[in-house]
Amino acid sequence: MPWEKLRQQQNKKTYQKLKKPNFFKITKKLAKEDRKYLGGYTEFGYKVENKKLVPDEKEFIVLQSMVNLRKSGLGYRKISDEIKNKFGKRIYFPQVHKILNRPHNQQLLQGI
Numbered sequence: 001m002p003w004e005k006l007r008q009q010q011n012k013k014t015y016q017k018l019k020k021p022n023f024f025k026i027t028k029k030l031a032k033e034d035r036k037y038l039g040g041y042t043e044f045g046y047k048v049e050n051k052k053l054v055p056d057e058k059e060f061i062v063l064q065s066m067v068n069l070r071k072s073g074l075g076y077r078k079i080s081d082e083i084k085n086k087f088g089k090r091i092y093f094p095q096v097h098k099i100l101n102r103p104h105n106q107q108l109l110q111g112i
Contacts (some may be wrong), residue, residue, distance in 0.1 A: 035052055043099075062087055065082075065087075066106070067100065069082055076094075077093045079095050
């Protein structure tokens with residue numbers, strides 16, 4: 001009888017170990033969808049207020065300009081050059097690509 005109890009406890013522990021990584025993945029995914037700040041660098045165009053990412057007025061203007069240039073059919077290199085000429089802010093074209101292809105920025109591109 002005591003062996004069965006011990007075996008049940010061990011099964012619970014292994015189940016909990018298997019369950020934890022999924023729990024963390026799910027909670028992180030939900031936090032990202034809610035635009036919560038999870039640590040590290042802040043995304044371009046956003047700042048942290050009360051542990052949430054909110055649009056930063058200065059950078060968001062640049063972001064909107066990138067979106068409008070992309071909608072008009074310009075490539076990432078041309079957008080990078082236009083941002084440098086317009087705002088004096090150097091953003092390399094791979095960065096422009098990353099910024100515009102984030103899911104929440106894709107919604108801006110689609111006009112949602």
